């Protein structure tokens with residue numbers, strides 16, 4: 001099942017976090033080095049406190065990511 005691109009997705013608002021679904025930057029030296037890669041990034045749909053709402057432009061997976069160190073949260 002493919003989800004549509006969220007209407008609030010804006011290429012001007014991006015986040016550089018690995019996608020938990022396709023991990024599209026796993027073989028990319030820029031991503032592995034933690035740099036702001038020009039090809040691999042996520043749409044930043046919104047945020048609430050320390051949690052950001054993301055969508056992967058490669059596989060269109062949508063998830064929440066807690067930016068606090070050590071925190072994990074399933075979508």
Ligand SMILES: [Zn+2]
Nearest residue numbers: 019022056059
């Ligand atoms: Zn993905």
Ligand SMILES: [Zn+2]
Nearest residue numbers: 028031037040
């Ligand atoms: Zn990359």
